[in-house]
Amino acid sequence: MGLRVALAVHPDSGKGAAARVAGTVAARLRGATDRLDLLAANTVEESHALMREAHGAGLDALVVLGGDGAAHQAVQFCAGTDIALGVIPSGTGNDLARALGMPTNPLAAVDAVAAALLAGRTRKMDLGRLGDTWFSTVLCAGFDASVNARANRMRWPSGPRRYDLAVVAELASFRTRRLTVTTDTDRLDLEATLVAVGNTGWYGGGIPICPSARADDGLFDLTVVGRASRGQLIRMLPTLRTGKHLNHPAVRTLRARQVTLSGNDWPAYADGEPLGTLPVTVTCVPEALTVLG
C-alpha cells in the first residue's frame, strides 16, 4: 500500500484565499502521494464527517489548507494517532503554521509539506487538552479572549489589523476579574486582565504572548496580566508584538504541566475557537501530535 493522504480544505479561510489556491495545492501534493483525497467542507460538521470517513479508510497524513480554526479541527483527528498533520496556512491568523516554522505563502508551504511527505520527515509536538478537546497553540481568557470573540464577529478588515481594531473596541468596556491560577507547582490569586496558556508562543495572528513557549518541552508557558489601567494596557499593546510585555510589572509568567483557571466565568478560547467558560483544567500532553516537516 502506498502513501495515502487527505487534503482538508476550508474554502472560506483567509476570506476565500484557501479556495483560490486549493487546486494548485492539491496538484503539488498529489505528486508526493500515492493517493490524495480532497476533503472540501463548508461547515465544521461536514469537515468532521469527511475526516472520519478518510480516517476509517486508512490514512498516513492529513494536510489542512486553512487558518487556525481549520487546523484546530484537523488536530482533533490526528491527536494521539500515527496520522501526521501537515499545515498549509491560508487563514488570517496562521499561528500554528508560524509555530511550526512553515512558510507563510501557501504555495511555498505545500512544497515544504510535499518534501516532508517524500522524505518521510515527521516530528512530534505537545498538545494541550481540555476534556476531550485538543488545542495546539494558546488557550486564553479575559481581555484577549474578548478581543478574539469580537475579532471573530468582525467582517472587516482581514489580516492582523482586525485584531488591532478589536483591541481598541474592547478596551472601552473591559473589566478585570478575580482569577485563580492553580498549577502543579504554583497558585496565583489575583485581580486579572488576562491569562494565556501557551503550548506554542503566538496567538492573534503573530502576537508572541507566551514568547518562551516550546511545543516539545512537555510544559505550558503561562502569561498572566494582573490589574492594569486602560492607560497601562494601551501602553502595553505595542510591546505585545515584540514580546517586551513580559517586562511589565503587572505581568507574571509560569511554566506548568497542568493548569486550572477558576474564580470567574470568563469565556475561554483556544486556537481562536470558543471552548466554554471558566473554570477549566488543561493538561499539556507530550508528543501527542505527529507533524510533517
Ligand SMILES: Nc1ncnc2c1ncn2[C@@H]1O[C@H](COP(=O)(O)OP(=O)(O)OP(=O)(O)O)[C@@H](O)[C@H]1O
Ligand atoms: N471546513 C470548515 N468549514 C467551515 N468552517 C470551518 C471549517 N473548518 C474550520 N471552520 C471554522 O471557521 C472559522 C474560521 O476558519 P479558519 O480559522 O480556517 O480561517 P480564518 O479565520 O481565515 O483563519 P485564522 O483562524 O487563522 O484567523 C473557525 O472558527 C473554524 O472553526
